[in-house]
Amino acid sequence: MRYAMAIDTKKCVGCSDCVVACQTENNVPHGYARDWIIEVIDGTYPQLELEYRSERCNHCDNAPCVRCCPTGASFIADGGIVKVEHDKCIGCGACIAACPYDARFVHPEGYVDKCTFCDHRLEKGQDPACVAVCPTKCLYFGDMDDPNSEVSKVVKKRKFKTLIPEAGTEPQLYFLI
Amino acid sequence: MREELIVSGRSNPLIDPHLEIWEWQIPAYLFLGGLAAGILFFAGLFYLRGREDKYPTAVRVAPVFVPVLLAIGLLFLFLDLKHKFYFWRLYTSFSIESPTSWGAWTLLLVMPLSVIWAALYIESVFPKWDWKYTWAKDAIKFLSGYKREMAWGMVVLAIILGIYTGILLSAFNARPLWNTSILGPLFLTSGLSTGAAFIVLLSKNKTERHAMGMIDLMLISIEVALIIHMFMGFKASTRVQIEAADMFLGGQFTATFWVFVFSLGLIVPAFLEFMETKGKRIPFYIAPSLVIFGGILFRFIMVHAGQLSRWLY
Numbered sequence: 001m002r003y004a005m006a007i008d009t010k011k012c013v014g015c016s017d018c019v020v021a022c023q024t025e026n027n028v029p030h031g032y033a034r035d036w037i038i039e040v041i042d043g044t045y046p047q048l049e050l051e052y053r054s055e056r057c058n059h060c061d062n063a064p065c066v067r068c069c070p071t072g073a074s075f076i077a078d079g080g081i082v083k084v085e086h087d088k089c090i091g092c093g094a095c096i097a098a099c100p101y102d103a104r105f106v107h108p109e110g111y112v113d114k115c116t117f118c119d120h121r122l123e124k125g126q127d128p129a130c131v132a133v134c135p136t137k138c139l140y141f142g143d144m145d146d147p148n149s150e151v152s153k154v155v156k157k158r159k160f161k162t163l164i165p166e167a168g169t170e171p172q173l174y175f176l177i
Numbered sequence: 178m179r180e181e182l183i184v185s186g187r188s189n190p191l192i193d194p195h196l197e198i199w200e201w202q203i204p205a206y207l208f209l210g211g212l213a214a215g216i217l218f219f220a221g222l223f224y225l226r227g228r229e230d231k232y233p234t235a236v237r238v239a240p241v242f243v244p245v246l247l248a249i250g251l252l253f254l255f256l257d258l259k260h261k262f263y264f265w266r267l268y269t270s271f272s273i274e275s276p277t278s279w280g281a282w283t284l285l286l287v288m289p290l291s292v293i294w295a296a297l298y299i300e301s302v303f304p305k306w307d308w309k310y311t312w313a314k315d316a317i318k319f320l321s322g323y324k325r326e327m328a329w330g331m332v333v334l335a336i337i338l339g340i341y342t343g344i345l346l347s348a349f350n351a352r353p354l355w356n357t358s359i360l361g362p363l364f365l366t367s368g369l370s371t372g373a374a375f376i377v378l379l380s381k382n383k384t385e386r387h388a389m390g391m392i393d394l395m396l397i398s399i400e401v402a403l404i405i406h407m408f409m410g411f412k413a414s415t416r417v418q419i420e421a422a423d424m425f426l427g428g429q430f431t432a433t434f435w436v437f438v439f440s441l442g443l444i445v446p447a448f449l450e451f452m453e454t455k456g457k458r459i460p461f462y463i464a465p466s467l468v469i470f471g472g473i474l475f476r477f478i479m480v481h482a483g484q485l486s487r488w489l490y
């Protein structure tokens with residue numbers, strides 16, 4: 001089992017519904033977010049290219065945030081989901097400094113918080129909240145180890161990129177381009 | 178041209194951690210850790226080499242301050258924690274890949290050792306000190322028999338502690354400015370140098386001051402070489418590391434770093450120490466004070482700038 005997400009940058013319109021859905025689903029405190037939208041403009045006028053990316057934790061296979069955690073609060077759960085156990089976290093900030101994607105933040109209660117791929121929904125057989133809500137259906141989620149899962153199929157079929165692969169983190173978000 | 182805009186809920190300073198997850202507490206803690214390591218190193222080294230009478234400040238006086246320095250450092254570390262009352266979790270696990278974990282356990286060994294050493298020599302700072310209870314006197318007597326072993330422990334642990342203050346940062350591949358293995362030896366050298374400076378400040382003995390000044394001069398030369406080496410390494414590395422170095426080579430930290438850390442904190446004191454060896458009379462406290470000032474500022478700048486340096490994607 002290896003959970004992963006594919007994000008179709010061609011279909012995303014940058015509406016931020018995934019952000020709001022996550023904030024609602026996970027009770028993310030006001031002013032914080034576990035996922036976010038980035039708009040990239042590339043090129044020289046008039047040859048401009050626009051790309052929207054819905055970003056979140058990459059649930060890296062080689063996760064520096066987990067390695068640097070002194071207490072074991074950051075760990076890799078079933079299916080490769082990178083999680084934080086709140087009662088073990090001392091809020092030292094090492095994992096925040098270690099994440100090249102800036103995917104973590106300190107919850108006002110002191111522990112570190114981040115995307116969980118909505119594992120509480122996965123248990124019930126549901127998709128993560130962001131995936132479920134996306135109006136253009138540009139987010140694909142599933143098991144990369146299963147060749148018939150939606151995410152495996154779309155990653156096989158389409159051209160994709162991952163973010164800063166050269167950082168060696170082996171990220172598990174596939175951006176379809 | 179390539180421009181990235183954040184168009185959603187991430188556009189707030191609370192989630193963007195490169196807007197300083199580590200503020201003043203961590204650099205202050207790193208400085209104090211390095212300084213303590215420097216003092217312990219010289220105390221252990223000179224004791225083992227039988228120079229206790231030649232360098233009384235280094236062996237007997239300065240180490241008495243170490244437990245205090247470490248306690249303040251640990252307090253700063255505690256202040257940095259955002260989930261404070263779970264701090265004991267640091268000691269319910271050991272994570273071999275986590276520098277923070279190494280640091281926490283190293284300090285757990287260094288702290289009692291430095292307290293015992295300080296207790297053995299406390300009379301050299303407080304001549305009227307009296308261990309009121311006989312059991313305390315007995316304990317001191319007993320422990321005095323193991324000074325050699327302790328000195329060895331101090332030298333080894335001081336090196337680990339000094340290197341750790343650099344490795345804590347260099348282990349972060351996500352922050353290109355920190356991600357260089359030179360940071361370990363560099364912070365160790367800087368810690369030893371501030372330790373030597375601290376001893377010069379305390380010493381009332383001219384030959385000791387002179388000798389420690391010479392050692393400091395040597396350490397500063399190594400530090401300068403390591404700093405130049407670090408920037409050369411960055412400039413020859415990937416784009417993100419070139420950009421990290423550029424923050425110091427024309428960018429926003431250029432003036433602060435080269436004027437205050439490099440010139441005032443290294444070159445000027447080295448020059449003053451050199452002039453002293455030539456017999457020029459210079460108030461002895463200027464050079465070591467500058468070294469300590471430079472050591473503090475260096476850590477603040479490195480921690481701050483490192484958090485601004487990042488991968489672009």
Ligand code: SF4
Pocket residue numbers: 056057058059060063064065066082098099100101102103104114169
């Ligand atoms: S994206 Fe960041 S927080 Fe998520 S697993 Fe990778 S390094 Fe850790």
Ligand code: SF4
Pocket residue numbers: 068069070071072073074084088089090091092093094095096112
């Ligand atoms: S802030 Fe918490 S999760 Fe992150 S490294 Fe420290 S203890 Fe681990």
